[in-house]
Amino acid sequence: MTLVSFWYVVLVLLWTGFLLLEGFDFGVGMLHRLVGRDEAGVQTAIRTIGPVWDGNEVWLIVVVAATFAAFPSWFATMLSGFYPVFLVVLVGLILRGVSFEFRSHSTDPRSRRLWSAALTVGSLVVPLGLGIVLGGLLGGLPIDSQQEFVGDVGDLFGLYSVVTGVTITLLCLVHGAAFLALRTADDLRSRALTAGRVVGPPAAVLVVVWTLWTRIASGNGVLLSVSEFGAVLAAIAAAVLLAGGREGAGFVATSLALAGVVVSLFSELAPRVMVSTLGAANDLTATGTASSPYTLGVMTVVLAVLLPVVVLYQWWAYRVFGGRVRTGLDQSTHPSGTSAEALVGGGRGSRINRPPLPRAGAGPPPKQPLGRLASWLLAWLAAWLIMRAVTAAVSADGDGPRGHV
């Protein structure tokens, strides 16, 4: 596998990870008023994503930054071409991001309603806009031979792009309903399941339509690829499972459906990265837009060092904040004890009652300042050693840095 195709696969994985994780908090954001109903319910619904949504959002930053670093020409054409869409997405992300904080700090019901509305609209607009961008990559934009977008705003909203956007948004909605059912109890859970039951079937129908359209329009006949077939099966399974009240399996199914859609889109797109409607000669390809092998090599090393760390702390966050969230602080009847209580009191800024860390062996308790200082120094030493090794490996590896200032 060449470095270019490796980084194409990395980007597909990053988009998949982003939609799997942020997808459910988009869904919860769209549903929190509807499922939460009263103030206590709304707060509980928001708390299910309170500690994790901003970590999930970082995946989008990584997607865009990795595109910038690995495929700069693709980044330039995509971001410039979809400028108005990205503006709307950014505004949605900003409003959504502040709504969590402002809502929890506002005292009067009117401003709570306002920030709730910001959360709902932001959570709807962002997956819709990003879905339109993803659809547009394959659906095609007027791109000239200089890799410049030469159309107007209307060209960004082709039918295929819009259908892709709506499909992804509906999948996020079902994904969020399953997550909300998984993380809540009693009335909230049953209302979340109802939402999943209602949105599940139309989402499945859209996935079938989208998949067939994608396959046929790519000129590969009607026989679906593995990922397309998987997306269809998973979307149907999600609708059936949620209708049967099985949110755990349903969440797995919505995750697979989202992953299937992203993988299908990018595998029909490869080896191109953006299709031009002005002739196949103007299509942007992965090799044609990629950075130099040196840049890709450095990025590969950085990825290998940092990705395990990111995966580890995200896993840790989900572990700490696991369990069902209930309204009120009723610990005695709590099946999962402290971890769920942490969420009830959760949200940033509040004092969190963390369960003690599981310790292997009898080390000194981590609260001692000297032990903390030592581990902090050790971490920096390790990071420095790794960077030294990486620098040595890279500068020994062939052409060396270009454009050295």
Place this chain on the structure above:
Amino acid sequence: MLPVPFLVNTFGWILTENGRQPWIVQGLQKTQDAASPSVGATALVTSLVVLVALYAVLAVVDWVLMARYARRELVSQPVESPGEKPAKPAFEPSY
């Protein structure tokens, strides 16, 4: 004195950006060569107006909230003592 750090920070930023002109990457690329040909003046002005308006609103809300919380009296929170920790920490990831 409150606005001074904000002003100093902002002017420092403006100074570096202006000082680098006409380069966007010192010695490598001119700012005029870095501009996107496909993003027109209308799109730029629209985005500038939208983002400035949005950040102005957020700044006001932020200021009101900070002022409100600064004026509020401190309420002593119940301090958790180590002995009060639950005896059996349940640790059940649900997914």
